[in-house]
Amino acid sequence: MSTIMPSARQRSLRIWAFWAVPALLLLLPLATNAYTQFIVNGMLISVLVTLGFTLVIGNLGQLAFANTAFFGIGAYASAMLTAKFGLPWIVTIPLAGALGALGGFLASAAALRGIRSYYLAIITLAFGELMRWAYLHTKPLTGGTDGLPLPREVVFGISLSDDTLKFYIFLGVTVVLVKATLNLMRSRFGRSVMAVRENEVATASLAIPTARVILVTFIWSGFVVGCAGALFARHVGHVFPESFGMLHLIASFAMVLVGGLGSVLGAVLGAVLLTALPEYLRAFPGMEELFFGLIVAAVLVAMPMGLASLLRRLSPIFVERYYREES
Amino acid sequence: MTDLLTIEGLSVRFSGLTALDDVSFTLEEGAVRAVIGPNGAGKSTLFNAISGYVTPTSGTVHLYGRELTRLTPHAIAEQGVRRTFQNGGLFPALTVLENVLTGLHAQTEGSFLDILLGRSKALKSEAENIHRARELLKLMSMDHMADTRAGDLSGGQQRIVEIVRTVASDPPVLLLDEPAVGLSPVARAQMMDIIHRLAGEKGVGILLIEHAVELVMAAADRILVMAAGARIAEGTPEEIREDRAVLEAYLGHS
Numbered sequence: 157m158s159t160i161m162p163s164a165r166q167r168s169l170r171i172w173a174f175w176a177v178p179a180l181l182l183l184l185p186l187a188t189n190a191y192t193q194f195i196v197n198g199m200l201i202s203v204l205v206t207l208g209f210t211l212v213i214g215n216l217g218q219l220a221f222a223n224t225a226f227f228g229i230g231a232y233a234s235a236m237l238t239a240k241f242g243l244p245w246i247v248t249i250p251l252a253g254a255l256g257a258l259g260g261f262l263a264s265a266a267a268l269r270g271i272r273s274y275y276l277a278i279i280t281l282a283f284g285e286l287m288r289w290a291y292l293h294t295k296p297l298t299g300g301t302d303g304l305p306l307p308r309e310v311v312f313g314i315s316l317s318d319d320t321l322k323f324y325i326f327l328g329v330t331v332v333l334v335k336a337t338l339n340l341m342r343s344r345f346g347r348s349v350m351a352v353r354e355n356e357v358a359t360a361s362l363a364i365p366t367a368r369v370i371l372v373t374f375i376w377s378g379f380v381v382g383c384a385g386a387l388f389a390r391h392v393g394h395v396f397p398e399s400f401g402m403l404h405l406i407a408s409f410a411m412v413l414v415g416g417l418g419s420v421l422g423a424v425l426g427a428v429l430l431t432a433l434p435e436y437l438r439a440f441p442g443m444e445e446l447f448f449g450l451i452v453a454a455v456l457v458a459m460p461m462g463l464a465s466l467l468r469r470l471s472p473i474f475v476e477r478y479y480r481e482e483s
Numbered sequence: 484m485t486d487l488l489t490i491e492g493l494s495v496r497f498s499g500l501t502a503l504d505d506v507s508f509t510l511e512e513g514a515v516r517a518v519i520g521p522n523g524a525g526k527s528t529l530f531n532a533i534s535g536y537v538t539p540t541s542g543t544v545h546l547y548g549r550e551l552t553r554l555t556p557h558a559i560a561e562q563g564v565r566r567t568f569q570n571g572g573l574f575p576a577l578t579v580l581e582n583v584l585t586g587l588h589a590q591t592e593g594s595f596l597d598i599l600l601g602r603s604k605a606l607k608s609e610a611e612n613i614h615r616a617r618e619l620l621k622l623m624s625m626d627h628m629a630d631t632r633a634g635d636l637s638g639g640q641q642r643i644v645e646i647v648r649t650v651a652s653d654p655p656v657l658l659l660d661e662p663a664v665g666l667s668p669v670a671r672a673q674m675m676d677i678i679h680r681l682a683g684e685k686g687v688g689i690l691l692i693e694h695a696v697e698l699v700m701a702a703a704d705r706i707l708v709m710a711a712g713a714r715i716a717e718g719t720p721e722e723i724r725e726d727r728a729v730l731e732a733y734l735g736h737s
């Protein structure tokens with residue numbers, strides 16, 4: 157089966173489609189109230205969390221579940237650096253990313269020592285639980301069970317508790333990280349990541365340093381999710397250990413699968429849909445979890461390749477390519 | 484002719500089993516050297532030892548006089564010894580074009596940061612490689628399949644794409660592990676033609692593992708016959724045809 161070659165027109169359409177989304181989103185605060193704006197801000201965070209997760213389990217094909225750990229590390233780093241060290245929150249975003257990247261480095265060390273598959277799954281899950289234990293038992297730094305509140309801050313004369321201001325900052329960070337990730341995936345790096353997943357032995361025969369590909373993928377994933385953690389710290393204003401447990405991991409995993417494993421577009425779709433869904437399900441008190449589970453299951457049965465596969469069938473501009481012809 | 488690859492006393496032992504036993508030979512520019520022998524003779528092990536996938540217990544491998552022994556597989560590939568795999572090494576989920584591009588990884592310029600930021604240095608090099616990959620596919624009449632998933636190709640097409648990917652970086656040495664296995668007679672002839680052209684026109688030195696004796700006799704300049712890890716004969720196709728040891732050990736009496 158041969159697919160249609162992407163024409164120059166399709167390529168420019170794809171670029172337009174990409175930039176039209178954030179451009180339209182700039183107007184979104186006109187259409188939201190305080191409550192819906194808060195939900196939308198959470199969606200942007202979920203997009204980054206899902207993106208980092210899908211890179212490792214979808215594109216690289218490694219069964220690593222340290223994603224929530226990276227998220228917690230980023231959130232606590234940001235909260236501690238603002239609350240204890242007096243740094244402006246905005247500065248803590250890249251720092252939280254760097255610490256998330258360090259978490260990614262540690263997780264990749266396990267994979268590179270030959271711990272793979274179910275063994276990697278269990279060791280990365282343990283890493284996540286260990287981090288949660290650390291938040292609980294280092295009370296002077298993290299506040300323990302009481303959590304850690306972020307101090308009030310004012311930027312551009314607006315309080316950082318303002319959800320519209322947060323939205324623009326979150327949107328900026330999300331667009332930059334999604335675009336950078338797309339640049340990576342549509343390059344020799346993205347091809348190498350996929351190649352390692354498909355056939356690691358053959359990948360090395362092409363002069364591709366497979367260990368470095370694994371290392372860098374984990375580090376980038378940790379960076380993206382660590383940055384998301386910093387956004388989350390400001391989003392909720394007060395970080396607690398419970399935010400970084402199994403529930404968060406399972407929800408992120410569902411977002412990855414509903415969107416489509418190993419798809420940047422899918423990460424966005426899955427995160428947006430599954431962040432919005434619980435809000436609609438509030439109309440059915442007591443049945444929310446049941447309906448949520450049923451809807452996720454139904455989507456996966458109908459579309460095992462996720463929502464992204466639906467869009468791919470609609471138009472070739474949504475087909476994910478691991479090279480880039482335009483410049 | 485220039486010597487490309489020099490193998491000296493190469494041996495591989497797997498806990499008790501001697502899979503490769505003191506094998507030596509040289510491969511010259513533009514030469515096609517076939518490696519034949521019964522199943523389990525150690526042919527693939529020879530390739531694995533040369534390309535860094537198994538560590539030889541003793542012996543050395545040199546390319547242009549530079550030692551390759553004990554380098555990692557990706558370093559050996561970067562030095563210019565490229566191989567295919569007996570069971571096929573394509574990436575099924577990637578397209579044909581993307582598969583060929585992976586063969587040009589080391590030829591692509593731009594650091595991680597250049598790629599991340601979409602700098603023109605990385606994009607320009609990428610565009611050049613895409614152009615080159617398309618040209619190579621056209622040479623093999625596979626350009627119309629460029630955007631097809633490699634996993635959706637026929638077995639024969641997959642073998643051809645794997646060769647295109649392996650030679651994309653213009654390596655001086657090529658190790659082909661049963662490239663014609665499972666191909667129709669027509670596709671086999673096409674494969675042998677490709678091998679001839681690579682050796683004849685580009686001067687690639689080729690090591691070829693192949694079970695079909697008629698093909699080997701027609702395609703190879705020299706033949707190395709192996710059994711139980713060791714070399715039992717070596718020579719031109721004519722010499723091998725007359726060799727008693729080969730007749731007994733491998734070809735059978737006919």
Ligand SMILES: Nc1ncnc2c1ncn2[C@@H]1O[C@H](COP(=O)(O)OP(=O)(O)OP(=O)(O)O)[C@@H](O)[C@H]1O
Pocket residue numbers: 497500502520521522523524525526527528529569
């Ligand atoms: N990694 C390994 N560990 C242990 N034994 C191995 C390993 N690789 C190969 N062998 C053994 O070495 C011997 C030679 O195997 P090899 O794959 O080199 O044979 P071959 O000549 O390529 O055979 P075929 O024609 O069937 O492909 C076999 O007995 C095989 O079981």
Ligand SMILES: [Mg+2]
Pocket residue numbers: 526527528569
């Ligand atoms: Mg073999």
